Amino acid sequence: MRLQIEDPERLRSEAESARLLTELLEAVGGHPPIVRGWHPASGELIAWAAAADRLAVLRLPAAPRPAQLELVGGAEEWGHVALEVLAARGVRAAESLTFEEEEPASPTRVSYSLTRILETRQSPHHQILLFETRGLGKVLALDGIVQLAELDGYAYHEVLAHPALCAHPAPERVAIVGGGDGHLLVEVLKHPQVRQVHLLELDASVLEVCRRHFAQVDHALRDERVRLHLGDAFESVLEFEAGLDVILCDLTDPIGEAARLFEEPFYRRCRRALREPGMMVAQIESIHLHRSTVVGCRQAMGRHFARTDLLWAAMATYPGAWWTFGAGTTGFDPRQAHHRPDLRTRLYHPDAHTWFFIPRTVQETLLA
16 A cells, blocks of 8 residues: 655654654554664655554655655555544645556556656547656656656667767758657757757647656757657658658557558658668667567668668666667668767767667577
8 A cells, every 4th residue: 555645844854754654553553663764865765664564664755746655564444544644643645646557568567656647638649648756757658658757768769869860971851750758859959960850740739748847848849940740750751752861760659550650661751751871760669578570670671771770778667678779771881970979968979889789690699
């Protein structure tokens, strides 16, 4: 049982938290704690108390975030008793909300304990949910599948953007397919050579939600280099006949409307939209849980690009963890960095450019 405490300020002292946990244990089991603890960890205070088969853990993050009270052992009535104890002390609390991801290809289900729901909306294309959770920060889910977490989103977006923009000889005109959360756009705009970025996004509501809750996204969307194209990218990419240098595909999973953006006809359209020299990079799922997608996308890309390769990123919050990106060029080697701009990044660095590509001998083994 987990409870969320909205106004935890009075519990931030060791004495007050110990008094609360003692009252809780005595209320549900009739026995005082056998052991108590207090740990002022970085950015979070943790207090706990245990009595026989009962355990209570209180987590107090930095203000103004709510506190989390976890109750282990005993019957389901624990929660009701705990709420009564808290109410008697004038502390507002409620049962903690949870979100369970529903990724069809995953053999496991991941449950997130929410500290706050920031926004939820049903658009014509997606069920949008933006929430906060302890340890991950803000999390964006579309149709029950996590798309972005502040904890590790940088890894995905940096690997999708920077290897391509450093490898291309002159990446002046770039198109982002999807990317409605705006974080890939933030990375692309870090490159001084980029003169135009065309954002081909299906769902305006995703853009609206994310620019409202992520200041860096709102700032990026105001950049004079950005051109927004709302609609189906399968069709709108046709507007760029031999007019783009780089295409970056930041897509949702290959389900429903997005499925055809992982197939050969779309890659053929992307190749037509590129001029010489040209490069495309697309997320193609996890090599663990979506191996057939990875193999199929690589083969389909190879039918339209002179040279193909695979990049990778470790994603703690994505099913399968090892996330894969397919790269295709009109002939030049994507493993050769033509530029070494001074980028403010957390993972990618031009001096380690080849490290982000899966070694070819490993590719042969993985995809055999």
